[in-house]
Amino acid sequence: MPKCRVFGIDDGLKEVVADGLYMKHLFGQNISVSIVKFVEKVGHNLPAKSHHHGEEASLQIVGECSVFEGQGQTGDPEVKMAQRSAMIIPAELDHYGSNRFGAEGVSMRLNVVTPPRPEFGPEDSVPYYPLKDREARA
Template identity: 80%
Template sequence: MTKCRVFGIDDGLKEVVADGLYMKHLFGKQISVSVVKFVEKVGHDLPAKAHVHGEEASLQLVGGCTVFEGLGQEGDAAVPMAAHSAMIIPAQLSHYGSNHFGAQGVSMRLNVVTPPRPEFGPEDSVPYYPLKNRVERS
């Protein structure tokens, strides 16, 4: 029998970039859930590269971010998200982001994507994140 799974938002995050990016991810049959926590010390120097995937619901928990719609070029449409706001990103819309840090020096979001994002890797591994100079997992 399938059971509900409960997880702590800021517990058990894996280090992706020391002093800059911490994450965890979980998978359901039709969705993936990830917590993404940027820490200002190094996190302000970690730009994301434009990427596409299924439909995404994103909730900005702490700090803020700007989501850019496009391929990473000058003039891409900017959509700001403050703490406690959410957005829906349509499936296959190319996007990337820039973080704004709160008083705690953190920018943290909860992202839910359908279908699941297999490039994150297995749940017990360090998650993949589309940083600007990183090669994408297949």
């Protein structure tokens, strides 16, 4: 029988980019949950590439960010997220983001996506993140 699982928001993150990006993720049957933590030292130079997936609920925990709707073109619509705000991104909407760092030098979000994002890889692995210079995992 499945059991409830509890995880710490800022504990046990895996290094995706040294001094720049740390993540972890969990999978349920119908959702994936990820913590994404950008660190200002290198994180301000990590542009994301446009991507899409299932419906996403995103909560900005620390710092701020902008989510852009589109494929990375000048003039793509921007939606700003302040610290402690949340957003729903419709399924299959092309989007990408940029971060603004809080006093701690961090921009951190909790993302919930349904259906689960298989490109993240197994829970015990370093998660995939759609950086501009990275190919998507299938």
